[in-house]
Amino acid sequence: MTHPSEPLSALLDGELTEPDRTRVVDHLSTCHACRDELNELHSARASVRSLPLLDLPSGLSPVEKGVAEVLSLRRRPPAWVAAAAAAILALFIGVATILAPPTSLEVRLDQLSDQYGARTSLEPAITPRTPLQVIDRVAGPIE
Amino acid sequence: MLEDAPLTWEEVARAYGRKIYNFAYRLTGNADHAADLTQEVLLRVKKGLAGYRPGSFEGWLWRITRNAFLDDTRRRKRRPTAPLPEEIDRVASYSSPAPDQVLAAVRLGDDIQAALLELPYDFREAVVLCDIVGLSYEEISAAIAAPIGTVRSRIHRGRKMLKERLQ
Ligand SMILES: [Zn+2]
Numbered sequence: 001m002t003h004p005s006e007p008l009s010a011l012l013d014g015e016l017t018e019p020d021r022t023r024v025v026d027h028l029s030t031c032h033a034c035r036d037e038l039n040e041l042h043s044a045r046a047s048v049r050s051l052p053l054l055d056l057p058s059g060l061s062p063v064e065k066g067v068a069e070v071l072s073l074r075r076r077p078p079a080w081v082a083a084a085a086a087a088i089l090a091l092f093i094g095v096a097t098i099l100a101p102p103t104s105l106e107v108r109l110d111q112l113s114d115q116y117g118a119r120t121s122l123e124p125a126i127t128p129r130t131p132l133q134v135i136d137r138v139a140g141p142i143e
Numbered sequence: 144m145l146e147d148a149p150l151t152w153e154e155v156a157r158a159y160g161r162k163i164y165n166f167a168y169r170l171t172g173n174a175d176h177a178a179d180l181t182q183e184v185l186l187r188v189k190k191g192l193a194g195y196r197p198g199s200f201e202g203w204l205w206r207i208t209r210n211a212f213l214d215d216t217r218r219r220k221r222r223p224t225a226p227l228p229e230e231i232d233r234v235a236s237y238s239s240p241a242p243d244q245v246l247a248a249v250r251l252g253d254d255i256q257a258a259l260l261e262l263p264y265d266f267r268e269a270v271v272l273c274d275i276v277g278l279s280y281e282e283i284s285a286a287i288a289a290p291i292g293t294v295r296s297r298i299h300r301g302r303k304m305l306k307e308r309l310q
Contacts, residue, residue, distance in 0.1 A: 009299035013273065015280045044302040047309060048259065048274040051252040056164050057178050 003031065008038045012045055152189045155204070160185065162276055163208055169271045170212065172260050176219070184211045201278055202285025209268070209286055258308035266301035273298050 007024045010016045016024060028034055150158075163184050167177035187207050195203055259267055272283045283294045 006296055006299045009302055010280070010295055013280065013298070015295065040306050041299070041302050044306040044309065045274055047255045047305065048270060051169065051255055051275065053161070054165055054168055056161050056181070057174065 003027070003034050003037075005037065008034065009041050009045075012038070012042055150192070150200070152185075152192055155188050155192065156185050159204060166205075166208060166271060166276050167212060169256065169259060169275050170267060172256055176215070180208075180212055180215050183215060184208045187211055199282060199285050201282040205272065205276065205278065205282065205286035206288070254309065255305075258305050261308055262301055262304055266297050266304060269294060269297035270301040270305070 004024050004027060007016055007020060011021065011024055028038060160181060164177050164181045167180040168174060171177060184207060188204065191207060259270070262270070268287065269283060272278045272286060273280075278286065280291050280294045280298075283298075284291045287294070
């Protein structure tokens with residue numbers, strides 16, 4: 001197999017379907033260069049995801065009334081996504097541990113399982129603050 | 144699942160206002176621009192919600208957001224007196240209760256935000272929708288009206304460009 005490049009990002013995002021996923025994971029178990037690339041992509045991805053979630057400016061924080069409702073609307077990835085990801089990564093890391101010293105593989109299961117949490121990472125930081133000023137403001141004419 | 148739930152405008156505003164603001168902020172690095180855009184999007188959602196038919200709610204919402212963003216960007220280009228986007232400090236004057244905290248948080252991600260702003264728009268948008276907003280490739284594809292293959296390639300190339308700039 002030629003070195004997969006684009007599929008590595010898709011793998012990190014849980015966006016590869018079978019049989020591509022198995023092919024890529026198998027390739028990773030034997031190809032050091034691709035594992036390095038995977039680690040680089042993982043770190044770029046993690047950088048963006050590490051950016052702090054900013055609060056809405058006060059005039060705009062409307063919107064945060066009824067945190068319970070917000071939480072009940074929170075998107076969750078289906079359970080099978082997390083389960084499938086965990087299974088694949090367990091396999092992947094298992095293979096990698098056999099073939100390489102453990103330190104060579106910086107992408108770890110706990111980090112990678114974070115990514116599935118990251119799909120919902122915008123919500124948990126939402127805290128109750130200013131009540132509904134914005135609804136009026138937004139509903140009114142724009143200056 | 145959201146796909147099935149009929150949402151009121153208030154629910155959309157509460158659930159997505161902050162995401163929309165962060166989307167716009169990470170695309171522009173500018174707090175004023177992001178705040179204006181958030182208002183504009185919520186207004187468009189309010190007008191459009193009655194016409195929304197069950198389908199990909201995320202795709203619908205983020206298509207509105209993206210169009211509002213592009214319109215807003217075009218408007219700003221026509222008004223050359225408007226301040227330039229890359230003024231990260233402005234967030235301090237805009238955010239209320241703990242400006243120091245916000246500023247510190249923003250500073251922490253300064254280099255990453257700067258690297259993001261250097262990416263060509265298409266790549267920045269794909270990365271932000273994926274890694275800040277948390278959309279699936281399919282939802283991004285609906286939001287930007289481009290095939291999934293394009294989404295996948297932009298996210299990947301965007302990350303590679305970021306990696307180069309962050310080294
Ligand atoms: Zn390879």
